[in-house]
Amino acid sequence: xxxxxxxxxxxxxxxxxxxxxxxxxxxxxxxxxxxxxxxxxxxxxxxxxxxxxxxxxxxxxxxxxxxxxxxxxxxxxxxxxxxxxxxxxxxxxxxxxxxxxxxxxxxxxxxxxxxxxxxxxxxxxxxxxxxxxxxxxxxxxxxxxxxxxxxxxxxxxxxxxxxxxxxxxxxxxxxxxxxxxxxxxxxxxxxxxxxxxxxxxxxxxxxxxxxxxxxxxxxxxxxxxxxxxxxxxxxxxxxxxxxxxxxxxxxxxxxxxxxxxxxxxxxxxxxxxxxxxxxxxxxxxxxxxxxxxxxxxxxxxxxxxxxxxxxxxxxxxxxxxxxxxxxxxxxxxxxxxxxxxxxxxxxxxxxxxxxxxxxxxxxxxxxxxxxxxxxxxxxxxxxxxxxxxxxxxxxxxxxxxxxxxxxxxxxxxxxxxxxxxxxxxxxxxxxxxxxxxxxxxxxxxxxxxxxxxxxxxxxxxxxxxxxxxxxxxxxxxxxxxxxxxxxxxxxxxxxxxxxxxxxxxxxxxxxxxxxxxxxxxxxxxxxxxxxxxxxxxxxxxxxxxxxxxxxxxxxxxxxxxxxxxxxxxxxxxxxxxxxxxxxxxxxxxxxxxxxxxxxxxxxxxxxxxxxxxxxxxxxxxxxxxxxxxxxxxxxxxxxxxxxxxxxx
Amino acid sequence: xxxxxxxxxxxxxxxxxxxxxxxxxxxxxxxxxxxxxxxxxxxxxxxxxxxxxxxxxxxxxxxxxxxxxxxxxxxxxxxxxxxxxxxxxxxxxxxxxxxxxxxxxxxxxxxxxxxxxxxxxxxxxxxxxxxxxxxxxxxxxxxxxxxxxxxxxxxxxxxxxxxxxxxxxxxxxxxxxxxxxxxxxxxxxxxxxxxxxxxxxxxxxxxxxxxxxxxxxxxxxxxxxxxxxxxxxxxxxxxxxxxxxxxxxxxxxxxxxxxxxxxxxxxxxxxxxxxxxxxxxxxxxxxxxxxxxxxxxxxxxxxxxxxxxxxxxxxxxxxxxxxxx
Numbered sequence: 016x017x018x019x020x021x022x023x024x025x026x027x028x029x030x031x032x033x034x035x036x037x038x039x040x041x042x043x044x045x046x047x048x049x050x051x052x053x054x055x056x057x058x059x060x061x062x063x064x065x066x067x068x069x070x071x072x073x074x075x076x077x078x079x080x081x082x083x084x085x086x087x088x089x090x091x092x093x094x095x096x097x098x099x100x101x102x103x104x105x106x107x108x109x110x111x112x113x114x115x116x117x118x119x120x121x122x123x124x125x126x127x128x129x130x131x132x133x134x135x136x137x138x139x140x141x142x143x144x145x146x147x148x149x150x151x152x153x154x155x156x157x158x159x160x161x162x163x164x165x166x167x168x169x170x171x172x173x174x175x176x177x178x179x180x181x182x183x184x185x186x187x188x189x190x191x192x193x194x195x196x197x198x199x200x201x202x203x204x205x206x207x208x209x210x211x212x213x214x215x216x217x218x219x220x221x222x223x224x225x226x227x228x229x230x231x232x233x234x235x236x237x238x239x240x241x242x243x244x245x246x247x248x249x250x251x252x253x254x255x256x257x258x259x260x261x262x263x264x265x266x267x268x269x270x271x272x273x274x275x276x277x278x279x280x281x282x283x284x285x286x287x288x289x290x291x292x293x294x295x296x297x298x299x300x301x302x303x304x305x306x307x308x309x310x311x312x313x314x315x316x317x318x319x320x321x322x323x324x325x326x327x328x329x330x331x332x333x334x335x336x337x338x339x340x341x342x343x344x345x346x347x348x349x350x351x352x353x354x355x356x357x358x359x360x361x362x363x364x365x366x367x368x369x370x371x372x373x374x375x376x377x378x379x380x381x382x383x384x385x386x387x388x389x390x391x392x393x394x395x396x397x398x399x400x401x402x403x404x405x406x407x408x409x410x411x412x413x414x415x416x417x418x419x420x421x422x423x424x425x426x427x428x429x430x431x432x433x434x435x436x437x438x439x440x441x442x443x444x445x446x447x448x449x450x451x452x453x454x455x456x457x458x459x460x461x462x463x464x465x466x467x468x469x470x471x472x473x474x475x476x477x478x479x480x481x482x483x484x485x486x487x488x489x490x491x492x493x494x495x496x497x498x499x500x501x502x503x504x505x506x507x508x509x510x511x512x513x514x515x516x517x518x519x520x521x522x523x524x525x526x527x528x529x530x531x532x533x534x535x536x537x538x539x540x541x542x543x544x545x546x547x548x549x550x551x552x553x554x555x556x557x558x559x560x561x562x563x564x565x566x567x568x569x570x571x572x573x574x575x576x577x578x579x580x581x582x583x584x585x586x587x588x589x590x591x592x593x594x595x596x597x598x599x600x601x602x603x604x605x606x607x608x609x610x611x612x613x614x615x616x617x618x619x620x621x622x623x624x625x626x627x628x629x630x631x632x633x634x635x636x637x638x639x640x641x642x643x644x645x646x647x648x649x650x651x652x653x654x655x656x657x658x659x660x661x662x663x
Numbered sequence: 664x665x666x667x668x669x670x671x672x673x674x675x676x677x678x679x680x681x682x683x684x685x686x687x688x689x690x691x692x693x694x695x696x697x698x699x700x701x702x703x704x705x706x707x708x709x710x711x712x713x714x715x716x717x718x719x720x721x722x723x724x725x726x727x728x729x730x731x732x733x734x735x736x737x738x739x740x741x742x743x744x745x746x747x748x749x750x751x752x753x754x755x756x757x758x759x760x761x762x763x764x765x766x767x768x769x770x771x772x773x774x775x776x777x778x779x780x781x782x783x784x785x786x787x788x789x790x791x792x793x794x795x796x797x798x799x800x801x802x803x804x805x806x807x808x809x810x811x812x813x814x815x816x817x818x819x820x821x822x823x824x825x826x827x828x829x830x831x832x833x834x835x836x837x838x839x840x841x842x843x844x845x846x847x848x849x850x851x852x853x854x855x856x857x858x859x860x861x862x863x864x865x866x867x868x869x870x871x872x873x874x875x876x877x878x879x880x881x882x883x884x885x886x887x888x889x890x891x892x893x894x895x896x897x898x899x900x901x902x903x904x905x906x907x908x909x910x911x912x913x914x915x916x917x918x919x920x921x922x923x924x925x926x927x928x929x930x931x932x933x934x935x936x937x938x939x940x941x942x943x944x945x946x947x948x949x950x951x952x953x954x955x956x957x958x959x960x961x962x963x964x965x966x967x968x969x970x971x972x973x974x975x976x977x978x979x980x981x982x983x984x985x986x987x988x
Contacts, residue, residue: 098786534973535970535973535977583798584787586784586786588803593778657891658965658966661969661970663965
């Protein structure tokens with residue numbers, strides 16, 4: 016078994032994260048945030064803060080460039096649009112001085128009316144066939160409304176960076192899942208040539224989508240460092256992390272499913288509202304309608320989603336954005352429909368199986384993999400022996416096939432390899448898996464391959480770690496470069512395009528076994544069984560880590576996590592890890608990874624697909640379906656807390 | 664956090680002399696420091712009492728003496744507490760996280776302030792912090808009080824306090840006039856306009872320790888706690904139950920509730936239903952009903968009524984099974 020190569024460094028504390036950069040003369044930056052959900056910043060006086068001994072730089076709208084941000088706003092805008100919006104920033108000799116100095120910035124706000132219900136944005140709609148016809152053909156129509164909550168990422172490591180200037184070059188040690196995305200964006204915002212900005216991410220403590228775009232703190236840290244002439248470290252605290260660094264948007268999904276008596280789906284009609292927050296971050300456009308268009312074979316589909324702009328923190332991608340939300344509703348509804356039709360819930364899914372991507376009009380590269388995942392899970396739980404507390408859900412995911420372009424380099428001397436890539440390790444263990452791919456092609460053991468990643472300086476472009484794309488993007492290029500390096504000691508290779516005439520998807524199935532205590536409303540999870548198509552599984556240990564991590568995060572989404580907002584104040588009440596309930600180890604039952612390696616030669620030469628996101632997708636629906644099986648109570652709103660299950 | 668002075672006195676008298684409404688005693692600090700970081704509390708001076716106050720558990724043949732600095736972890740692990748005062752050991756083990764239990768003291772535990780998310784948010788004004796209104800009463804109140812709510816609807820956060828009350832604990836307190844003993848039941852009091860906190864301890868008083876009276880060996884006890892997840896959460900509802908049977912008849916019963924009232928809440932009406940009665944499921948259900956007869960749920964916490972009843976029934980059933988073994 017090949018273990019994670021940075022495991023020892025992480026466990027012993029030797030691994031260096033963005034906040035571990037201890038540079039000579041380092042200052043500590045802090046951001047002043049709006050206490051109002053909507054207000055005009057009438058006046059800012061930073062004189063008292065600047066005069067505090069130890070304060071080295073103070074920035075506000077009056078002395079910093081009016082950098083355009085999020086289409087309609089500025090770095091420090093004259094209007095603040097949610098509690099947590101950036102108003103000013105400063106850097107000081109210690110975090111404590113910086114915190115004290117924030118309290119000395121005098122701001123006069125003129126509060127404006129705020130809106131949490133939301134202004135409707137332009138809808139995004141897709142349609143095929145005719146919904147009217149599909150509903151006419153239906154012998155059974157299920158109509159239901161499902162709701163999902165706003166979920167907060169709460170990566171172990173907060174957003175943040177350490178920025179320093181070397182002459183007219185900027186170096187940023189950043190906690191990011193996209194070093195090139197941050198490099199390009201920071202350079203653009205500061206008006207610098209891209210080559211003058213270097214982003215380094217040696218290790219990071221999770222991102223889950225919220226670190227796939229550049230946020231203001233990176234630019235603010237760079238400006239503070241320039242103003243002070245010293246390096247600046249700017250890490251968000253947990254409160255800011257929960258207010259101002261993204262979230263999974265809440266949804267209301269109104270749907271109708273039409274089917275014939277034999278289970279054939281004739282119509283899928285869904286209208287979805289999703290809460291977007293105050294800004295469009297560029298990463299928030301989650302495709303909630305996606306799974307409605309692709310998971311099941313259906314000729315007549317109408318799917319529409321509308322974002323609602325509110326005076327709350329902005330949404331951003333969160334592990335399988337859109338699909339975790341959509342899947343909860345669709346896979347709950349499929350179970351409800353099966354019961355109406357008197358059909359077995361898994362059988363109903365199989366009767367509507369599709370081997371082509373109906374959205375793209377292309378066959379899947381692995382048309383049978385979902386069927387194989389369903390078979391593995393249902394046989395492991397002995398599905399035909401249905402019993403109370405057993406629930407099931409299937410899923411698909413639009414990504415996982417890799418997102419070219421990318422370029423890699425391999426050097427091979429004296430039986431040792433050195434691989435350089437321009438991606439970062441979001442925490443999945445990319446170094447280890449990439450070393451294995453290179454070692455295989457070089458014909459040497461994996462530990463004879465050194466891997467350099469997480470740095471834009473070598474100018475080898477790598478993809479953002481999103482869409483479960485890192486390994487699937489890089490592996491084919493690594494394989495190609497390594498093969499060439501065997502012949503000529505050093506070789507570079509570019510990732511080729513994905514096939515044009517085929518659709519690459521990942522998919523899977525999960526089953527949940529649980530019991531419910533109706534007297535106390537407590538859900539007692541017993542087992543989660545998961546099978547996912549990740550193409551060829553390069554490292555079973557790392558793959559299983561993703562399955563366990565994804566299911567764990569999904570259990571929080573299903574049962575305990577939700578951002579709570581006071582509607583009168585526009586205030587997030589649980590922007591901390593005490594009241595925002597991520598699951599603990601005690602909440603997690605046995606998670607059985609049944610996934611088999613299914614090399615997908617049609618997808619790419621390495622046969623590899625991603626596994627970061629899929630495991631989070633079907634768990635919530637499988638839990639809701641298991642709860643219905645145990646109790647007869649159908650809960651259509653997440654999270655499924657005690658109050659929804661307790662007998663009055 | 665505001666700047667503060669820090670003092671380490673060498674005698675209890677010195678410490679008490681330094682205490683005032685503008686200073687605070689520092690022991691484990693697990694609550695006080697978080698309050699100071701959020702600027703809910705801003706004492707001018709911290710008095711470190713860790714070198715001064717007693718720490719540890721003494722179990723003479725009769726009763727139990729617990730020093731104020733004894734940690735929750737020490738209570739949880741003490742063999743006599745586990746054997747003779749099971750509800751207390753269970754309550755300590757269900758509180759917070761192991762890291763916090765290693766640091767938090769029992770004296771500080773009794774003095775901790777509510778976890779109400781309005782109270783804890785420095786941007787939000789509330790009655791308990793000296794403001795006019797309670798924003799939780801008509802706000803997001805799923806974790807708030809169903810019993811005893813007045814101008815404040817927060818719940819008391821302690822798990823061990825209900826267990827200590829159920830064992831009729833008394834406090835030893837040191838003030839400027841010397842030492843006094845106060846029943847724990849009198850130490851907690853609903854906050855009022857004149858005293859916006861949950862205890863009657865004076866600003867210049869220190870808790871020295873607790874004394875638990877002896878009880879007959881056939882006494883059984885347990886603490887049940889419902890949370891939003893399996894661990895590391897404050898109680899949505901909880902019950903400390905101490906029971907003694909004589910044959911099938913209830914000879915002694917104490918039920919003290921957590922997570923449902925601004926202070927640990929003794930369910931005397933429920934106890935009255937039990938005392939002298941035959942232990943039975945019907946009787947337990949009647950006692951549970953009596954415990955919530957005065958409940959006034961808020962908009963989002965009516966689930967606490969059936970939850971609390973279930974915990975009471977479950978605790979009585981479990982203890983009866985244990986007693987009859």
